[in-house]
Structure formats: structure tokens, C-alpha cells
Amino acid sequence: MFQNICAIPLDHDLFTQAVHPDEPIVSVGLSSGHVQTYRLPAGTSDDSDADETLASENGFGHIETAWKTRRHKGSCRWLAYSHDGGQLYSAGTDGIVKVADLQTGQVAAKIAVPLDPGSGQIDAPSIIHALSPQTLLLGTDSSALHLYDIRALGPKAVLKPQQTHRPHDDYISSLTPLPPTSESTSGLSKQWVTTGGTTLAVTDLRRGVMVRSEDQEEELLSSVMVTGLSKKGTSVGEKVLVGGASGILTLWERGVWDDQDDRIVVDRTPGGGESLDSLALLPDRVGPGGKIVAVGLGNGIIRFAKIGANKVIGELSHDELEKEGVIGLGFDADGRMISGGGKTVKVWGEKGAEDREAEEVEEAEKGTNDAKHALGDSDEDSDEEMGDSSDEEKPTQKRKKRKRNKGKQQKGHGILGFSGLV
Template identity: 30%
Template structure:
């Protein structure tokens, strides 16, 4: 799909949960909505400016009827999606710039600001229902664990914290040790049992919920710049529980598989502009992944071209267990070659006459050759160049690590 020009730098994007509608929050304070179709056509549905200050973050209600926008003005604006009009403004919702928002439940919204303050809001009530002040630097991202009714927040102070939204206590139930780096993004994988955190120095930190939130259990290097955004792929694709999309400040949107770790390829390229946010439409189960950076466009990339045309043809889908197929190929090669003569023995599909007619080579002039493993069919360039790798090793072209 062609890039959607928006007219100013984009800070955040959000998709309607069940319609082909995408929203963009701009540096100018304008919030725009665009409809799109599978043929790559798009149309602006509305453009509204709740404030002259920048819009840093967006969140959409569960039914898609309302859009919340917040940012430099410290207020939370509620926009009616059907009319494109601002229907409510919560002035001075925070004391400083609001950096991140996330809808947790149909009537619960979380917001985090540049001073590390987190507030929970019931849109039906005028004031915040919870306020947490245990972080001392900006809130970079939120994640909601529905099974435990817990909100997990990452912060620029180098820690993540876990809050039970059912508890009336104004303190977290857990907080990690200082990771000695800014934590910028967070995403659950493996059915929510493991948590991936993107950092300023380009490390993916892995937390295991069974091991507690005190410290990460693994650190995966490979990205040459900060990992500002993380996103899951639709569940219909193979290895969706361990394959993620990463948006980096080097302008590259990558598909990365974890356990074992390997770079699957580049999904989108924003050139020299850092990627601020990424999201998949239709509540994370759609066809398009949206990505925005510091350029004045909203980029939509077709995931079908990335995963269906290339990924599903690969025999090594299940975390490097494709050796079984390779062994089968080798076994078949051995069965069709006589080790004493190195002449090919006709199989059931080849008659003895074909051997005599030279269609099956049995020449004695050939030097004996050992049985060779058959090479797999060349894969899509996005996934080419794979090899057997060790644990937690990212495979990529040398240029991928050039700036490390």
C-alpha cells in the first residue's frame, strides 16, 4: 500500500478494532483518521485539532466508538469516531506531558507521563481512580495481563513495574531491579508466560513470569539501535507465539523469531527516520501493520506478502527443527545410490530401460562420489541465508551488526 501522507511528524497511531480505519496523532496536535482498502486506496475521514500542542499518544475504546488523545497539553481529549468531534476534555489530567496511554478494560484507561506518574481512569468518572508515583522517569509503554488483571509499565528509569488494578493500594505489587538502561517497549510472548522488553542500547530483555519480575532471564543482542516499539504478529501465522515485530531508531521494522533467535527479515524501511510506534490492524489479527516515525507519512505494510508468500514455504518454521526434513532428503539420496559402484539405482519411478538409454546416469567414467544431502529449494530473499545457529543468536547480514 502506498504511504499515507499526513502533513506533519507522527507520534502515534492506532487502529479501529474491527474496521479498516487508522488514526494518527501529529506533532501539530492534529488527530487524523483514514480509511483504507486491500487495493491500497485510502481516504481521509476526519481531521480534528483538540490542542495546539503535540499529540503524543492515542487509545481506542473497546467498541471503537471513542478515541482518546493526549500529549504535551497534559489533557486527555475524547473524540467521537463517527463525527470526528471532540466530545470531552479532561484538562490537567497530569501535571506534565502525557507520553503513553492504553485501554485495559471497557471502562478503564491507563496513562503515564514524563515524570513517571501513572493514572487509571474510568471514562465515566471525572477524576482518576488510581495514581502511582513509584517511577521517577518517563513512562514509555504499557502491557496488560488479563489473566492476573495486572498492568505492567516500562520506564526510562530502567525498571518495569507491575500493578494490580483490583487493589486499592497505590503501590506496585512488583518492580524489577534497575536494568541499567532505558526500557522503551514491552510485549508478551509464549501466551503471556514470557515478556520481551526493548531497550535503548538495542538489547531485547526477556522476563519469565515464573521466575518473578526481579530481573530478566535472558538478553538478546542484535539490533544496532534502540528498540522503541514492539508488536505481535497475527495468531494465524506459524510461530506467532515467538515471532515479533521490532521498530528501531535506525528506521528498520524487523521480523524477529525468538527461541531460537533469528532475524527473519525486514518488513518496512523508514530510511533515516526512527520508528516511534507500530501496530497491526483488526485488533492485532489483520493484514496490515502500521508504522510511523519522524517523517510525515503513515506506512502500511502487507503482512501477507511477508509471512504467507515466504515464511510458510520454509521447512525450518518450528524453531530450527527442520533437520528432520534434511535427514529425510539425505536418506532418500542414499537409497537411490549404490555405495559400491556409485551408480544410480533406478527407483520405482524409473525403469531399467531408462538406465540403459542413458536417462539415468550409470557411466563408469564418473569418479565415485559420496552420497550428498540434497539442497533445499531457494527460499524467498527475505528468508534466504539461513544456517544452523546456537542458542540466542540472531542471524543477519554483516551490515545488521555494523553499528554495534
């Protein structure tokens, strides 16, 4: 389905990545507190089978490091673009959110995260999301969810939360906005789904936490919204997909939040499946068609699940040697998949027709061999600040629960450059 066309090496462990929705830009936040932004070569805009991965006069391009800096003391926990894409928010274990110009990296404003009311210590942010030009959502390790009115942001502004909710008993691990309904006059999302600990919750901009699911008896780690599905029976054609710590992808019908609607077994590793650390929906023009979700696993594998058929239809490896978890997944404006984990970010282009045919033959042969093997083995399961580098946090520390039994060290490697570069 995809072929690797670029590997970007990082100096420190990747903690978070953000892929710009409108431009071929990817930003990364590292365990050292560094934030780096890269501009990829533009892709073609036609729908032919020609190589869409690169576009310049000779058919190739180069990666531009737009800017990089040591932005936080300690680790950079999360990155998010502003609603218009012109700014980059970064959140660190120093308890500070910084707002920087995307093109220059220059900091324009800061937000001090409120201290943990229980301990009086820094309440490190775990996730941020720009819901609209007005509202910024910020989740923390103590399970707080702060809502900020960012219209007042500025160099000297002291911004405090307008609202604070606690939708979960554990840190907020993912946040997915719900698309506005047909009755919306603004066209902006006003509700969102979060996961934290073993529950899913829905929060409304005005009404606060509306519902919290039953205990799912496993940690929920990632989520993504899928629209345009079949509206058979009582289905509204919209589902939230949630990745769990034991290799299960659960499907939740919009409006029915008490419990999951369906599930897909993404990983059947004996003794418990690998954690599903990241999710990304393939753009409509990418892939074999239908609604397909890319799933980043804790062992460095990326699998593809087709919704409707509810089955895994392919896989590839982000990290074949070190098997580091895929903690970042996304698609850039030109339909290329960006995966991140360990000390490497990789860019993947869609395979051409000949490559796809060869891959289908290989998968068919592999399926035949797997079936033969199963018959013989009945047990097979079907800037500024230059902080002390000692503040550096391992990604496994943030994900202490999802990696409880993994005991992995964070390593990585990579090569900067698109195939065919000179």
C-alpha cells in the same frame, strides 16, 4: 515476509499511531497537535494464498480520510481507542486528554491532567490506555500514573484521578496489560506492566505497585505481551518482551519480575545498537508460524524476532532514505502491518508464496555473503483549538533519552494509495 502496498504522507512529524483492533482503521497523532483517522479498504477473510491486502469488486480499494482536526495546542503525545473501540482518546502537551467519537471526530469529553506537584506546571501525558469500560490509565512525564473511573465521563464532567501511583523515577515509556488469569470472573485485565527509565514495574488495579525490577542499566522503551509459549520447567508460557535503547530485546517470565529471563540481540550496530522504539506481535494467521514479534528500530528498520528460537529471522525498511525511527507498529483487523515514523505511515501486506520463495533465496545468498565477509573482517561484531504552530514538539524531544546520541532531524515523505489503484 511483507511487501509495502501503501504509503500515507503526513504534513507533520508522526508522534503516535493507533491501529483499531476490530476494523481497518488507523489514527495518527502529529507533532503539530493534529489528529487524523483513516479507513483502509477491507481485506479478504479466507486463509488462501490469494492477495489479502485489498478487497473490492475489482480487487482494489482506496483510503478514506474519515476526519482530521487540530486537536491539541502543541504536540499530540498519545492515542488510544476505548475498550469497545467506539471512541478515540488523544493526549497532548497542553495537558488535556480529549475523548472523541471515532466515526465523526467530534469531542464528547475532556480530562485535565493534574499539574506536576513539583513545579506546578503542565505535566504532559506520555501514555494512555483504556484498561476496561471503567478504567483509564494515564502516565505522565513526571512519572505519575493516574487511574480514572471513566463511567462518569461527559461534556460537563470534571474528572479527577481515583488513584495515583509512581512506579518509576522517569516518564512512563510503555504500558502493557497482563491477560486475566483463569480465576478471573470479569474476563478483564486488572494488572499491567510499565517501563520507565531503566526499570520495569507491575501495578495492580486494587493493590497499587506490586513490584519493581532491578536497574537494567539501559533505558527501556517498549513492551508487548506474548502468550501461548512452551510451558517447559517453571515457565507459565507467558512472557513480556521489552525493547531497550541499545538494540536488546529482553524477555520477562510472567510472575518473575525481579530481572529478565532471556534476551535477543536485535541490532549489533558498532558502538551500541539502535533503540527498539516499538513492538508488535504478529497475529497467529500472519507470517511463517510461531510467535513472531515485529521490532521498530531507531534507524527506520523493522526486524522480526522469533520467540522460542530467540533469533532475528528477517527485516525490511520503513524509511530507506531518511532512516527515521519506527515509533508506531501494529496489525489491523485484516492482518496488515502498519508502521509509522517521520512523515509517513506505511501499510504492508503479507507476501504470496512465490514472493516468499524468492525472498528466502535472497536471504540465503545474503547469509553466505555475510559469512564470507565475516571471515575477512575479524572486527565485525557477530478542533477546535488552532494553537500557535510554534508549540510544535519534535518526537526527539519526547524521546530525549533514547535519542541522546542520535542527533537526527525528523523528515519524511510518502505516497497515498494502494498499489493498483486507479
